[in-house]
Every structure is written in structure tokens, then in C-alpha cells.
Amino acid sequence: MGKIIVSGASGQFGHAAASQLLDMGQEVIALTRSPEKLADLAERGAEVRAADFDSPDGLADAMAGGEKLLLISTTMVGERPRQHGNAIKAAVDAGVQHIVYTSLLGVRRPGNPSVEGFDHIATEKLLEQSDVAYTFLRNSLYAEAVATAMAIPALTSGSKPENAGKGRVPIVSRDDCVAIAVAVLTQQGHENKAYDVTGPELWQLPDAMALVAEMAGKPIEVQLVDDEGMYQYFDAIGAVRKSEDLTPDTPIPWASEGMVTFGQSIREGFMDIESDDVERITGKKPRTLKSVFEQYQGAWPA
Template sequence: MILVTGASGQLGRLIVASLLQRGTPASQIIAAVRSPEKAQDLAEQGILVRQADYMDTASLAAAMEGVKRVVLVSSSEVGQRTVQHKNLIQAAQEVKVERLAYTSMLNAQHSPLALAAEHVETEQVLQDSGIPHVLLRNGWYSENYTGTVAMAIEHGAVLGCAEEGKYATAARADYAEAAAVAITAENQAGKVYELAGDNAFTLAEYAQKVSQVSGKNVVYKNLSEAEYTNALVQVGLPEGFAGILADSDAGAAKGALFDDSKTLSALIGRPTTPIEDSIKAAL
């Protein structure tokens, strides 16, 4: 039995889909979700849906019954992640799971991004647990930018503070497939994968690609980190989250979101999804 956490979320759903596509029977997949009513479509496919809350250790213990492998999709609750992940890892440890795959961050150990800290802490918890594990250090999702492509077209601008920093992005589905491979293939325990897209781009180049795909003129406007944070707040983002996004852009300016190893495409056995395709899909 393979348990996928956050299975009703964007990445978790894609991991479940990829497991099915790769031949894992639905009856061997457990979708661990906080709200089972949001995973009714998964249950209808024959997948076992179990309620599990990162902060409810009893629910985690119950969800782990009969589980041999776990895909720990990192929590979206920044500031709570380490505690939440530790609770899940302890539940997995108690049932002696044979493998756990964790979605960490690209070059987590050396990343200047504020988001990296909780990933590093989680990796250490995993190391200390003794559970055989594989680290999936995911780079930036293409959807982090294409999710707001309509707004960029409307205003004729992509905003950021990444300067000439390169983003080696890939589609969520690419990272999901990597997780499915890592949890099902042989000889994965102990592996650390630095995962990123095959083709990197600056935000100025991204704006050019948006222009080419949409037929509308879109340019990149580089701001200071403080200016970009303020711009994000003005469009409705909470100040703390806006600061995290701006910090990530500033980190990209230092090369934190670039990787040219092509480890991801090698793992999944195909090229990663070009950013142009993700732009088209978003539109």
C-alpha cells in the first residue's frame, strides 16, 4: 500500500494520477486528506481515502494502517511545516514503512530562500528517523508563474525582483511523475534528486514567451524586493506570503532556482514540459 499525503491538493492529485498511469492498482493507493469530502472523485476510482490531519497524531496513526510506502507531499502551511512533517514521519516510523519519499526544495541545504529552512529541518528529521527515504528536491513549478499569466497579459507586464536570475521550472505533472517513480522503482532509498526543468529562462525571457504565445505585448519590470512585496500586497496577497514570494525572486537572482543537471527528465524518462506549453495550458 502506498499512501500519498495531501492527495486532494494540486501536486498530490497528480502524484495519484501518475501512480495509476504507471500501473499501480487503485486498490493499493491510499489518499490521505484532511477533508475526505474533497476526494470523492478519488474514492470513485477505487482509491482508499483516509482522513489525516498533520496536527492530529491519532488520525495519522489510523491512516498508516497497512502502509508500506509513503509520499510525503510537503505541507503548504509555511511556519508549521516542520512540526507537521515530524508528526507524519513519526507515524510512518511506528508502522515501519519500508520507504518514504519527501518533496523538498531544490538545493535545500545551500539555498538562500527563506522557504528552504523547514525543508532542511524535515530532511534532518527523516535522517534521524532511520526510515529508508528518498529526497525529491523540487525546483520551481512552472504554474507558479503561469497561474497569473492572464493578469500579466491584462497589464502588459510580468513583475518581479529576480533581475537576470534563471528559473529552471517544470510542470507540476513532471514533478508528480518523479515522485511516482521514486516511490515505486527499485533501489531508491538513500537517493537525493535535485529536480528542475530542462530549459531555464529569466523573467524577461518568460515575458517574451508570454508575448509570443498570447500575441499581446508583455514586458518584464524588475523591482526592488521591497517594491515587489508591496505590489503583491496591493493585489491582495497577505503581507507575509508576499514577502516569501519576493524573497524567492531575490534568491533566484542569486541562482537559487537554477539547475542544469537534467536529473528530472532522466528520472521520468522524457523531456520536461516546456514553459511555452504551460503558458498555453494556462490560457
């Protein structure tokens, strides 16, 4: 098999995927804006190349010689279609044959309100219109985010506002998202397909917080709020509402619109999806939410 390009290789997802591919004896081209952060992958034989999806110049050269690309979605909501479009064009120009893209669960269900989802829909459409084979990995909510970004503030304050209500979401470990990405990149027959990347259980977020509270031995009061109440909570901690209002000096590096509409999409059932794609493609059962909580429990406030 030819060389596999991994974008965002200095991020957690990209680094883990590149590392696993190297473990399997694959030739890897690791793309990053910060090559100095990938000395460990370089020592193991990866070709580390500088690449910035904001700068189309030189992107095709950075992808030269690659057969497949793992396109990990960037973090800037609203900017991603432009950034991903630059990457897709460069990959096509470089002769890449297959692009595997990390998308979002439930994203193509009509009426999904998630503004984060709009970026993923736009990117999926760019790939469908391109001259390259694609695979969409529609990842659910990360268990690791629930175990850290949700659990730690909730344990610290003893409460958590939540606009996802009683909606269900198949919370998935990032480990399983990486595993299915590596499998798709190294197996045959996944061209022009979409997979729902989910954990083994559907969770209501208040029940997930109840499990955190039980395991930590500390109470968490979940306050079910409407979308405006959720916006007011994020306003109070200093988050801007719209991604276009973000500046380098903004204390919180994300906009609340993405978080609030994500919760709305769960509440309205857009992520209530059961799938066996992880086990079917990787050959392993996906991790439970409790196992991820056990992994991160040491970081919780005592």
C-alpha cells in the same frame, strides 16, 4: 509491492500521483482532510482515509498498512516542519519503510535566503534523523504557476514587477514532478538520495514573460525592482508580509516574505541548476515551458 500512501491526495499533485499509481495497479492509501473530495479515487479502489497533519492523534492509524509514503509538502510556510514532523513520526510508528518528500530546488545550497526553503531544510533534516529511508525530490518553480498566477495578472495589467532579475531557473512542469515521484515510489534503488527535479531549459523570468507576451499578442512590461520594491507591490495588493500574520480573513492566503525571498534566491543564483534526473528516472524528456503555456493559453485574458 506493498501499499503506497499519498498525502494531500485532494490537491492537484497528490490526486495526480494517486491516480497514476492506481493506473499502474498499485494499492493506494489516499490521505486527505476532505475524504468526500476523493470519491473518484475510492471508486477506483483507493483506500481513502481522513488525516490532518495538525492533529497527530490517529495519524499512525491512517497510515497503517502502508509500505511507502509520498509526503507532499503542506502549504503553510512556517508551520510545515511541525506538520511534517507529525507525519514522519506517524509514518515511523505505522511501520512505513520509505518516505518520498517534495522539497525545493537549491534548498541545501549554503546561504539560500528563501524562507520557504527553511521549512524544507528542516523537514529534510527530520527525515535524515528518522529511522526510515527517504528520497528528496527538490522541485523547481512550477511552469503551471508561471502560466497562470504570473502570466494572467501580467497580461491583465500590461506590466509585472520582478525581483528575480537576470537569475536563471529551470522552470518545470508539475506533470514531470508527479512523474518522477511515481517512478521513485515504484522503482528500486532510490533510498536515501536527493534528486533535482527541473525542466529542460534555464529561464530568466523576464524572458519567460516575454514569451507569454509574444504568444498572447499583448505587451508585458517587466519592471526590475529590488526586494523592497517587490514587498511594496505585494503590500499594495493586500498581502501580509509574514506568514504568522495570516488570519482566516486575510484576502490573500499567503505571505509576501515567501515570494520575495524566493525571487531573491533566483536572482542570487541558488536555483541555477541543470539536471537530467527527470529524464534519467522517468525515461521521458521533461516538458518545455512553451508547451505548458500552450496548455493554459485559453485561460489568458483576450
